[in-house]
Amino acid sequence: MTGRPALAGPMTLAGLGWSDFFEDQVEPREADLVRARIATIHRTRLTAISETGPLGLTLPVHARTRDFAVGDWVLAEPDTQLMRRRLARRTVLERRGEGSKIPQLAAANVDTLFIVTSCNADFNIGRLERYLALANESGAVPVMLLTKADAVDDAATFQEQAAALQRGLPVIVLNPRSPEAATALAPWCGAGQTVALVGSSGVGKSTLVNTLAGPAQELPQETGDIREHDSKGRHTTTSRSLHAIAGGGWVIDTPGMRTLQVGDAAFGIETLFAEITELAPQCKFRDCTHAHEPGCAVQAAVDNGTLDPARLSRWRKLLEENRENSPDTSGPRGSSPAPGRFKRR
Structure with missing residues (x-):
């Protein structure tokens, strides 16, 4: 989105997503501010929305747009x-590209993260688990959205596989172009609520943004089709933007990312691998790696068929990847920091 979000009538702070969490941070001397x-971020400038409407912000000296979301x-x-x-x-919401240890800000103060994938070759269990880990870590509630269901004969299989990725994960099958999509997502799109969309290019994120925002938005998101030969789409969203949802709420679109x-x-x-996390304390050894130690409860679950070995393998891979990409926060002589000391918010 390159223009301003369309605003249907006067706005209230609560309607914009303001809550006591933010009000408690405002000092008495800042009462008149x-x-x-923030609605859009460009290379050198920011735009925002207040009770009175859109405004262009002037950054203080030495401030960088990349530090904002x-x-x-x-x-x-x-x-x-x-x-x-x-x-x-x-x-x-923060994410890292392949080979990068520097996180990229994707969105802030999001209540629900819609993870969008299609019922074709884009449906990748490993990538979807990464998005779920991102959502869990951020504090947003993840919801999986499946598109292109009309193009396959076994959409129910995709829905079952998605639901099995995390306990209690809502999985919604929808057509992003249909007005019924907005009805299906209404429980997460109430007044003052903020949702964000993540997923690969071409799965229907921008189309869904247009459906949620309705015809009143000033500049609809550009959309593009998925290539049939490899189920990959071209990038149509190149920057993040905040859009008003028709009837209440806000939606943030993000550029597609395949890795x-x-x-x-x-x-x-x-949180993502709760079934493994909960088994670990039952192992004979506290430092069990769940690979070869005797008395391993995790391996026992694999042996008796209650834990998929492929799931365990992906858990190991994500743990190692997380270890390699996480900053070293150990204290003097390698001691670990106190729990909660490095809260990521």
């Missing part, structure tokens, strides 16, 4: 629109 939410809440001078500071995030590296996501992985 404008509360605004769409969805961030900031305080700004009412006359000059000079941004004074960013408020702490309630949730934050995704996990880092600094230990909690996200533990």
Whole structure:
């Protein structure tokens, strides 16, 4: 999106996603500053939305646009629109490209993360697990969306495989172009709620954004089709943007990404592989690697058929990847930091 989000009538802070979490951060001396939410990020400038409508923010000296995310809440001078500071995030989505240890901010203060994939060759268990780990670590609630179901005879199989990736994971089959898609996603798109979409290029994210935003948006997202020979799409979204959802809520679209590296996501992985996490304390040895030790509860689950060995293998791979991509936060002489000391928000 290169223009401003369409706003249907006057906005309230609550309607924009403001809550006590942010209000408690505002100091008395900042009472007259404008509360605004970042809507678009360009190379050298930011745009935001406040109660009075869209505004262009002026960055303070030495501030960098890359340090901000769409969805961030900031305080700004009412006359000059000079941004004074960013408020702490309630949730934050970060992702790493292949071979990169530096996380890229994807979105902030997201309530629900819609992970979009299609019922074809794009449906990749390993990549979907990475997106789920990202969502779990961020604090957002993950929901899996399956598109292109009308192009296959066994859509139910894809739905079953997706639901098995994480306990309690909602899986919705929908047509992004159909108005019924907005109805199916309404439970997560109420007033003041923020959702973000992630997934590969061409799976229907931009189309779904247009469906949720409705015909009133000023500049609809460009859309592109998936190539039939390899089920891959071309990039149609090149930047992140905040869109008003018709009837309430906000949606953030993100550029497609076919490769995704996990880092600094230990909690996200533990939540994703809960069945393994819960078995580990039952092992004979506290430092069990679940590979060859006697009395291993995880290996016993594999042997009796209650744990898929492929699932265990992917867990190992993600753990190793996370270890390689996570910063070393060990203290003096290799001691570990106190729990919660390095909270990622």
